[in-house]
Structures are given as structure tokens and as C-alpha cells.
Amino acid sequence: MKKESNLPPPTLERLARLYVLLGKLQQQGLGVVSSKRLSELLGVPDHTIRKDLSCLREGLGRGKPGDGGKPADTEWAKMDKPGASGGRGYPLDALRTLIGERLGLTRPRTACLVGLGNLGVAILHRKIWQEGVYRLVAAFDSSENRLELLSTKVPLYHARELEGVVRKQRIEIGILTVPPEAAQETADRLVRSGIRGIVNFAPVVLSVKSDQVVVRNVSLAGELNILSAYLYQQEEEHG
Template sequence: MCKKLSVPTITRLCMVFQQCDELLPQGVARISSSQMGKKIGVPAHTIRKDINCLGEVGDTGSGYDVARLKRHLERALGFEKSQKACVVGLGRLGSALMDYEKFQASGFSVVAGFDSSVNRIETIKTQVPVYPAYEMEDVIRREAIEMALLAVPAHVAQATADVLVSCGIRGIVNFAPVVIEVPASQVQVRHMNVINEMRVLSSLMTLGD
């Protein structure tokens, strides 16, 4: 069992978990590391190595028991506890994130939304409570929110991230098209830059020709 998991390992294990979540309703009871690897684009030996980092999962001679593997990953990766999240920036993207139905089913609960525009707050249609940006600290601390989805314009992303960190947020999914800096020892950040992903995809397409 590994003492500390790297970010790439955690990322792959989350992909394995997602596959287990999709396979069970299809009636798939067992899956080999080779089959799993093909599904997520990772070599079979890497799949086995990653899963072994979490300890024994049971007999793997004829593949992994999908239900058992899912439970094992759920415990090891901390998915048993529901995570409270908030959305900061309620433009088109932020508004869509507010009511994304699969959050709840995946163990994430969006409990608040924030925006600097009072007009936007008054007109947005959502079942999630929304607040002006200046109330972030009070609401985040009161609701014990640890995760934030940041969907603000690039020019205010860093300042908004700084406020979130000061409020006690421990994880940020950054949708702003700019890299934000946070204290690495306190806060984890995932950057979701669509343009950069398209650049990567374009390069892969070009270099693969």
C-alpha cells in the first residue's frame, strides 16, 4: 500500500471509480485490468499498480469484482462523506452548474451560490440559495462549505480565490480562463480551461497524423 498517492494516480483511480459506477447498472460483475485500461486509455499494469496502492481488493485472478472495487475506492478516496460546495459567479456557466442534477447523485451538494451583481441574484431561477458576494465568508463558514466552483471573469479570478481561501475553502474547481495561485499546503485547485484542453487536443490530432 502506498503511503501517499500522486495526483496522476488519484486522477486515474477516479476514472476507474467512474467506470465502476457506470458498469454496475449494466450488470457487469467483473472486469479485468486490461478491459478497464482500454476503457480509460491506461495500460493494464498501471491500473493494477494504482489499485494495489490502496491495499488488497480481493481475488483478482479472473478480474476485479466491480461492486467490491467500487466500495474499496469509495472508502480509500473519501467518497463516503458528502461534500458541500458553492458556486461563485452566476453567469451562464455558473447558473448551469448550480442545478446540475448529477452533483447530488455523486456525493456533492451545492448549497450556495454567490455573485457580485444584485440584479443577477434577483433574477436567477434556482432552488439553491443565492447570496451577494460580500456574504461569502459568513455563509461559507456557517454552512461549513469546503469546496468552491469558481466561474468568474479572468480579471477577478485571483482576488475571488484569495477570498475563498481566507474563508476556509479547501478545494477549488477553477473554470476561469486564467491560472490562480493558492497556498499549496492548504488548498487544492483543479483548472478547467476549455481553450487549453482544445489546444492539447489539437496538438494530439496534429502530432498523431
């Protein structure tokens, strides 16, 4: 199999978000979409989106016509050209398939959830686990009582069983929804058990030693600050 060159992290992250967005637009029955519209929905400049999509093509035969039935580079550019004939936008299905393949997003992944407080329970019931790509194969909590009361098809375990279950089932992704004071220790235990990626919802800075473990921090404070900084810029502009 041909080795594909790595995408720069910001491109990879934007494309992974774009993939989610395209899925939702597909559900709404949309057939084509312009980089301008994607720009509005993602909050990313449209020239960045076009640049990202051209990165995407690079791993795929550089626009050789008829390459696996996918449009060539020049065709992509034409589709999105404002005002030109055929410039109505990218075909949504083909674009999503292309991103999914290039980023490996159709490969199924196993995940576990650690911490079954309010946030954990909210995530436990998210629809994403029924869509087939991500499989939530275990959820952990340190309260026997909570484990007994929860009604779910996901297998529940006491937190003390974490290492054993993660190792045995070769779980790849851990979602952290424990209280802040327990987050670092839980992350260490996940890393020791061979986890490959962590989505951290606890408001703490995780220190993960291994280069091989990818950490994503989801931060309410960060989002509020970004909003607040944009509002401040508006205020400065308009007096």
C-alpha cells in the same frame, strides 16, 4: 484507526476518475470489467490501471484472505488474468466500494458555486448535487438581478456575503465560474474564508499561497491542446 499511507498524486487522480467511470458502468448494468476495457475508456495503459489497483490494496491488509469480505491481492490478480479461468475482470461493485473507501469518496462534502453566468448556471443544474455526496449549499453572484431571476433550490447570495457564508457553513469546496478578471480575487477571498479546495473553470492561472488548499484547473484550452498534440502525432506517423 489505522493510518493509511498517502497515494502518489497521479495514482490518486486516476483512481478518483476511475471511481466516476465505475459508477457510470454500474448504471449501465455491468457486473464485471477488465483492466483492458477500463484502459480503453480511461485512455490509460492497462498495466498502469493494474498497478494503481495494487497500490489500493496496500492500505488494506495486503491481501490477507477474508479481509473484511474483500478479495485478497492474489485473487484480484487472478480475476483480471487474460485467458485464465475466472479472468473475466474485476467485480464492479466491490472494486468501486474499495476505491471509495480508500479515497474517502463516500464522505459528504459541502460546496459552493461562485459566478452564475452561463457556465455557473449549467453547473447549478448538474445532477451530481442530487446524488448525495456533494452538497451545493450556496451559490453567489454580484448581480442582484440575476439572483432574483434564477429558479433553484440552492440558496443564492450576493457576492458580498461570500466570506460570511463560507465561514459560517464551513464550506469545503469552492467552484469558480466567475469571469477571468475576477477569478484571482475570488480565490483569495475563498482561501481567507477557510475553503479547502477550488475547482477553477476560469481561464487564468490562480496563485494560491496556502499549501493546504488544493486547486484543480479545468481548462478548455488545455483539452484542445492535448487533442491537437495527439492529432499531430498521428499526422507525423502516417505522413
